Amino acid sequence: MTEASVFLADSISRPEEEIIVQYIQERESPIHIFGEPGVGKTTILERVITGGLADLDADMRNIRANHGLNDLFREICHALFAALPEDKKDEGRQFAGLSVSSPVGGAGVSFESVEAEASRAQFGYRDSLLGLSELFPEGQRLLICIDDVHELSDDERAIRGAIQEADDTLPAEVVLITAGRLAWDDLKTAVSLSMFTEEQTVTFLQDVFPEISAGRVRTIHDQLGGHPLYIGLLAESDVEQELPDIPEREVQQEIEQRYFAFLEPDERRLLLATAPLDELNEELCTQVVSEEYGFDRVTVGDILDSLSTRTVVQTIGRNADGLQTFKVHDVFRESCKSDPTTLTSPAEARVSITLRN
Known part of the structure; x- marks a missing residue:
């Protein structure tokens, strides 16, 4: 790669x-x-x-x-x-x-x-x-x-x-x-804007995985319907491999799970705990997770900085208090909200559910 x-x-x-x-x-x-x-x-x-x-x-x-x-x-x-x-x-x-x-x-x-x-x-x-x-x-x-x-x-x-x-x-x-x-x-x-054409999928994946064959790319393209987000998540979650591993069934859900496992543990905890929130910033996230995970504001800031480099997190500017504000991609946030037990360990899922209730 x-x-x-x-x-x-x-x-x-x-x-x-x-x-x-x-x-x-x-x-x-x-x-x-x-x-x-x-x-x-x-x-x-x-x-x-x-x-x-x-x-x-x-x-x-x-x-x-x-x-x-x-x-x-x-x-x-x-x-x-x-x-x-x-x-x-x-x-x-x-x-x-x-x-x-x-x-x-x-x-x-x-x-x-x-x-x-x-x-x-x-x-x-x-x-x-x-x-x-x-x-x-x-x-x-x-x-x-x-x-x-x-x-x-x-x-x-x-x-x-x-x-x-x-x-x-x-x-x-x-x-x-x-x-x-x-x-x-x-x-x-x-x-x-619609999905990637097959040619665009080939261009992107062969750039990320030089050894991948056109036939393998076509299979991925067909399975994902050319969806740019999921093609990007697949590539990022298989970062350590020479070739992406193609899920056999429930392709999009499997890619979401694989991508979530690829994230750092503290990144996963923060995303699960804050999934109901439309926007994230240091102050708000610290209020949500400090008691359960012991994260102080500096730690939360470091996690948010790390997440801002990920495919699923977008930096959207500063709020009225001057705090850097982030947004988790709607598709991924809905996955965290709908069934956290499919994305992480039972212990982390229990904490996430407790925080939301």
Whole structure:
């Protein structure tokens, strides 16, 4: 097996990426990426931002499980405000009631002051967006990326309407791109992501396992239906082997179990104990696991840092207190929540069940 292999299937070129880049270059907006969990929506969004768009500033933000439609406008306001030239910051702050905070680990924008809260209550984020858009310099390009928009509401029509309203308000040089499970078939700039083609699976697995035959790859591809997440998990969990071991039955469940066993024991304990949580950070995780496992905050921080390099954990930024925040991939988190006894030892499973109850 090659050294320092990348197990996330983000090294595979996908034709949809070229389409998205073309839309951006043509200033088409909004652009929406959609597909089922694990097909690579976030990955392709990050690839678009980091490659081929050097002349364009980009701001990527995540919608979280407790967010609502108004938070879409808030995140876009924050991105627009952050991109304002310094000589327009004061005017933008006064207009929108925005204040600048500098939490531990980085700067940010928040509605933290009394005046700011009053302004928000009076005008709302929609009015703030209108004012900031009028203030935004002509000719200044910006790409605003909002991930996980399906979390905004159970009403899909309302989500689409809010995205369209926000986009209609933005300056012409600002491109809004969203991603999530939300389908949007009647949007001409919607891009649907599906599974890997057989050729993409061959490219990825032969890069990770140089000795693997095309026939063996085709078998894996057929068994997993070309699912990028499970192909990545299979590769990462078989890191010490020259060739991946193909499960004979219940393929996806077997790969989940194998991947879980591949993780360090403390990583497994933390994931099981915190599976019901939508997001993870040092403080919250320490509260959950300190009594049962004796983990202090430093230990929890080290475990989270380690998990952030894994296929199933995504770093999503900092919360209002400046703490680094993480999200476990929905597919894997649901496995931990649904039946922890299938993933780990009976003792660890009992602790996990106790913590949740």
